[in-house]
Amino acid sequence: MAHDTDIALRNQVMYSIYVRNHTKEGTFNAIIPDLPRIKSFGTDIIWLMPIHPIGEVMRKGLAGSPYAIKDFRAINPEYGTMADFKLLVDAIHAQGMKCIIDVVYNHTSPDSVLVNEHPEWFYRRPNGKMGNKVGEWYDVVDLDYSHPELWDYQIETLKMWSEIVDGYRCDVASLVPIEFWVRARKEVAEVNPDTIWLAESVHTHFLRSHRDRGNIGLSDSEIYEAFDITYDYDVEDFFTAYLNKEISLKTYLRILMFQDGIYPKNYVKLRFLENHDHPRFRARVKDPRAVRNWTAFSFFQKGTTLIFAGQEKGIAHLPDLFDVDPIAWERADMELSLLMQRLGNLKADAAVREGAYHLEAEEGVDVVNGAYDYEGRTLHGIFSLDGKRHDVPVDAPDGEYRNQVDSELVVVENGMIAAKGEPIIFTHYHPKPPIR
Secondary structure, eight states: OOTTOOGGGGGOEEEEEOHHHHSSSOSHHHHGGGHHHHHTTTEEEEEEOOOSOBOOTTOSTTTOOTTSBSOTTSOOTTTOOHHHHHHHHHHHHHTTOEEEEEEOOSEEOTTOHHHHHOGGGBOBOTTSOBOOSSTTOTTOEEBOTTOHHHHHHHHHHHHHHTTTOSEEEETTGGGSOHHHHHHHHHHHTTTOTTOEEEEOOOOHHHHHHHHHTTOOOOOHHHHTTTOSEEOSHHHHHHHHHHHTTSSOHHHHHHHHHHHHHHSOTTOOBEEOSOOTTSOOHHHHOOOHHHHHHHHHHHHHSSSEEEEETTGGGTOOOOOOSSSOOOOOGGGOSSOOHHHHHHHHHHTTOHHHHHSEEEEEOOTTOOEEEEEEEETTEEEEEEEETTSOOEEEEOSSOSEEEEOTTTOOEEEEETTEEEEOSSOEEEEEEOOOOOOO
């Protein structure tokens, strides 16, 4: 995290929208009626996936990848006009939410404005032809940040958009020089000092492969010099390993606690179960109670919570990135909206922002026993990730407590709580020490 990152971001919920596939119309205007529903989840920030024109040369699919951008300074005409975009942002602001847009500064489409106007700004293969450093990304060509004029152009572009939006989600930020991001943050602050900077930091194996080939590959610890929030990809492989039963929950939580100790005190992580690059969580975990517990755990974790549009309906189909594939809202598999609304309210607790954070599990038991200790109270989170009933030891006095997830009473007896397969979040207050 940058030295001035506001840890209030840990209390926030972000909602990701792919404009093309959020509605049948696939436009900015069609999103506006949905904003009150999105706000109801406690959403603070809406992240719009790339809003710019898409290249046609080497296009993937019929509609093309939104990450193969033709012009960083223009609006995709399929989504609407610049005026339409501004109306959407105004509507987001009117709901008390902020709007961030995708910044894809590692590459452009092969037929981009910059390719035509500044071909010297692009990476060249040994044969002198433009190319990229990730073979499967055949629909893009990489930018070469050894050119100071490119830095000027990109930062001026950011400053232009900062007159409208509140921040940026920066695609594969780890492949762009950290010195560029540091300068960009400083200069954009002249337009909007409260700009939100989210980095798509990368998996460690992807990072190492770039470093091994002599390319730029920034770790999260480096990325945090310029960014407020980074992706959770530094531990995502362990998340997958746990889902695949290759490691125990106890091991996975120890890794999360290790993560909590390796970054400076005001670090913020983006916590998610799914995104546009990964399978829908509902396709990976079938049991509805397990899904509800995982959802609650993602809100409980230290960091900004991400909801990928459609997740609130338990939709298992991942919209196609390269074609028109609207979310089938009417075919929702399960309803998580009410749960997310309650969790969104809980996310605002100051303990989630500043409390001492603990996660643990007993070996062989798929129950997260989490806590935040803060100002004379403990916020407990008990999450049965297998959706089953468990008796769980809890460091709270015996007695009755109100489950803040569903308002039901939960009982601690002999230091144990009976978790019936649904998420439990409750608070106990510590007795004040006697006055001497």
